[in-house]
Amino acid sequence: MANCTVPAHDNNSSGDSLYGPRACWQAFIDWCWNTHSFDYDSWHHGFGYDDCCNSDLPLSRTFAAFWLLNYSADDYNNDDYSNNMLHWGRRYVRDQMHDVTARCGDGTANATTFQSVFSSHVELYLPFFYQRDVVGRAATLVHESRHFGGKGHDANFPSWSAFPVGKSGADFSWGYQGAWMFDVLYLWWFYAAGTRTTSALQQSAKQRGNFLLDNAFASHPGFTIT
């Protein structure tokens, strides 16, 4: 058991003052909680179970990310896998991600997916809740879902990367279709075609997508988002 404190944050700029109230809707909360089988115990003790519409707390900020993921396509119900990722991203996460657990973390990760033969779960940490805006969190959910899908990272970060150079955690290429590709592709589609959002969050998605293109692939994909 670890103890931590809610860090400094601003709900306007993170998008939580916009998405938090939207996600504060019983039918959605019930669906989200059950579909992703949130870990009951971990969301107590300050993480927001008793106050799930409070945008200052992790649970509301997590629901906000799921809301963005589920309703940012204009025709959000059309989530067939043959459509683009803005549409099927929500379905992929819905099909894959379960046992969503809240933790303090040690400040070095947003989230980690744990998998074994017997069980799997994802842990979300303070940087996910407070140092990412809502779209950054949604992209993290996509990223972790790819790990649930069985794909780990297969390469070391290249010499130019902002991530620890030479350490594992990169994807070799865009064509590997790993978690970083899923992450970037979702951000890119959100930037290009996201609805029910703001131009500021779309620009934020573009910046984050470009950062990952430059730094998270051992072989640079050769393109940039403009």
Add this chain to the structure above:
Amino acid sequence: MSAANVSSPPTGDVLSPAKSSEYQATSRTSAAISNYLRAAVQVGDDAEEDYQRALAELRRHPETASVELAAAYGRVHARDYPLRWALVFGAGELKHRSALAFLNYIVQTPIPPEPKEPSHGFSIVGEETILRTTAIEAIGYLASKGNEKAVDALLGALKQPSISMRRAAVQALRGTKQFKKLHDRVRAELPPDQHFLLTLSTPKVDRVPQVSDPRRFLSEQARSVETEPSPGLPEGVPEARKPPRRR
């Protein structure tokens, strides 16, 4: 569910509350900045109008707004990346030469090292880099309008050790009238293993390789279960109070 129902000793982590650092208006221009930050996250029928109104208010006194944005940036907690980003983005939205000093200050400020090695995805260096690439793009707008100091700032950004900052600077310089003349100089500034930054393509998202048949990438367990889509969006203001009890 009330706290009284869950009074057993915690089995998970414990998160203690703290006060939000929301930026407080302290002067007329600061109020304009607060209004702008609020308007930037609105949606709805009047959102764009409200945003443009808030932006116009900031742009009425761009010099003062630039100073206030810079001052607010200096007051924000270092790890409050969304707010720091919003202030940088706001400075760019001024689209005025008076923001150049603040934007260039961000670009030239060395990126702090990671306090601990990132383990999975979260990187202080990454978040700091995103602030700087956002500033570089904003400088790029001024450079594209012929501001020579902005062009110089972009050339200065090429000297930074971050590939993303160099990439953003190259892209911004490509949008200037001088780029043809500057091409060789830009190339000379880049490390040889990053010359490819000059040839990056800029496709639309539907022109890059997509995930072909994402179902292939579902786990066996996920393939065997049909999940229920999220509920249709309600009309009006929904009410919610609590998650369900135990599954």
